[in-house]
Amino acid sequence: MPVCRRKVTVIGAGNVGATAAQRIAEAGVADVYLIDVVDGLPQGKALDLSEAAPLQHHDQMIYGTTDYADTTESDVIVVTAGMTRQPGQTRDDLLVKNAGIVRDVVGRAVHYSPEAILIIVTNPLDAMVHVAIEASGFPRERVIGMAGVLDSSRFRAFIAQDLGVSSSDVSAFVLGGHGDTMVPVPRFSTVAGIPLPELMRPERIEELVTRTRNGGAEVVALLKSGSAFYAPASSVLHMVDSILNDRKRVLACAVLLCGEYKLDGLVVGVPVILGAAGVERIIEVALTPDEQRALQASAGSVKGLVDTLQRAPV
Ligand code: TXD
Numbered sequence: 001m002p003v004c005r006r007k008v009t010v011i012g013a014g015n016v017g018a019t020a021a022q023r024i025a026e027a028g029v030a031d032v033y034l035i036d037v038v039d040g041l042p043q044g045k046a047l048d049l050s051e052a053a054p055l056q057h058h059d060q061m062i063y064g065t066t067d068y069a070d071t072t073e074s075d076v077i078v079v080t081a082g083m084t085r086q087p088g089q090t091r092d093d094l095l096v097k098n099a100g101i102v103r104d105v106v107g108r109a110v111h112y113s114p115e116a117i118l119i120i121v122t123n124p125l126d127a128m129v130h131v132a133i134e135a136s137g138f139p140r141e142r143v144i145g146m147a148g149v150l151d152s153s154r155f156r157a158f159i160a161q162d163l164g165v166s167s168s169d170v171s172a173f174v175l176g177g178h179g180d181t182m183v184p185v186p187r188f189s190t191v192a193g194i195p196l197p198e199l200m201r202p203e204r205i206e207e208l209v210t211r212t213r214n215g216g217a218e219v220v221a222l223l224k225s226g227s228a229f230y231a232p233a234s235s236v237l238h239m240v241d242s243i244l245n246d247r248k249r250v251l252a253c254a255v256l257l258c259g260e261y262k263l264d265g266l267v268v269g270v271p272v273i274l275g276a277a278g279v280e281r282i283i284e285v286a287l288t289p290d291e292q293r294a295l296q297a298s299a300g301s302v303k304g305l306v307d308t309l310q311r312a313p314v
Contacts, residue, residue, distance in 0.1 A: 005061075006031065007033065008032050010034050011036075011077065012080035012082065013038075014229075019233035020078055025061075027058075028059075030060065030075065030076070030240065032046075032061075032062045033070060035066060037066065039066050071112055072112040074112075075244060076119060077119070082097075082098040083098060083101070094124075095308060102128045103131050103134075107135045119146055121145075121146050124178070126178060126268065126269075127309060129255075130267050131309070133256060140279065142278045147179075149238055150228075150231055151178065154212045155212040158208045170190070170191050172184065173252070173271065176295055180301075181298035183291060188285070239274060244276075247275065249273070250274075251274050252270065253270070260284050262296075267302060268302060
């Protein structure tokens with residue numbers, strides 16, 4: 001039987017991109033093409049990663065390139081390309097700058113891989129998914145933002161550490177935009193099936209929710225320069241693996257909502273079934289009025305960014 005090697009392109013060979021490439025190859029999920037605007041960077045990192053393959057016991061190929069033609073017929077394209085905020089730059093400056101980068105790289109990549117599934121990582125995440133949908137012309141099922149998997153993993157890690165239990169037994173349910181406005185739903189978060197409120201005081205849950213919301217900033221404050229990349233790269237691997245192996249995992253992902261959760265035309269994090277076709281179903285659950293309000297507020301902040309982009313010169 002002919003063997004068909006799966007191909008993942010990772011755009012942006014920085015911290016998240018290179019670590020995601022490493023995770024994907026070492027998990028034996030796919031061959032990886034690492035691409036960046038800086039010549040030598042993707043080639044050097046790919047070479048270094050390939051030289052580790054014999055020791056890591058995998059036979060995936062890892063290539064580095066600056067030429068999109070090399071990425072032809074990728075199954076999945078992960079977009080991590082972007083800038084981090086520079087001194088004197090506002091969030092809106094960064095928004096417009098990264099929107100330009102995401103529009104450009106997505107346009108180039110989908111030209112060579114019109115059937116691919118896009119996973120967007122670049123911040124501000126939810127707004128960048130809007131940009132990628134527009135730039136690719138892909139249906140919403142094939143343009144998916146990575147944020148909820150990371151936010152849920154952070155929440156799970158904090159719950160597990162606090163209770164002294166294995167993080168494998170903890171599952172967490174997180175909705176909404178990435179960062180400050182995310183909406184963790186503790187009543188749907190469980191430890192081996194036991195709802196979290198049965199095991200933890202409400203005040204303690206609230207403290208862990210706040211820590212999760214500030215999870216990215218906590219890492220940035222410690223690192224001084226740069227932001228988190230190990231957990232973000234693992235989150236990318238989980239999404240890629242669920243898609244390429246058609247695992248149909250239920251993961252929190254940023255997707256364009258068309259009426260679900262009473263939201264229309266906005267990208268927001270919700271639980272979805274992720275399989276070979278991308279987002280195969282959005283799982284909708286009934287929210288309490290408070291939860292719905294928090295989700296609405298989160299969606300409102302995404303709308304603010306999208307409106308800013310529409311006003312910005314292209
Ligand atoms: O949960 C999440 N979604 C996030 C998002 C978690 C962690 C990081 N998050 C965001 O991902 C972060 O705010 C950034 O917007 C991206 C990438 O973060 P990373 O830490 O990997 O940034 P780096 O190390 O600066 O890498 C960015 C790379 C760098 O090598 C640039 O040369 C490259 O992007 N870059 C480009 N590559 C290709 N094409 C273009 N135009 C380009 N511009 C920059």
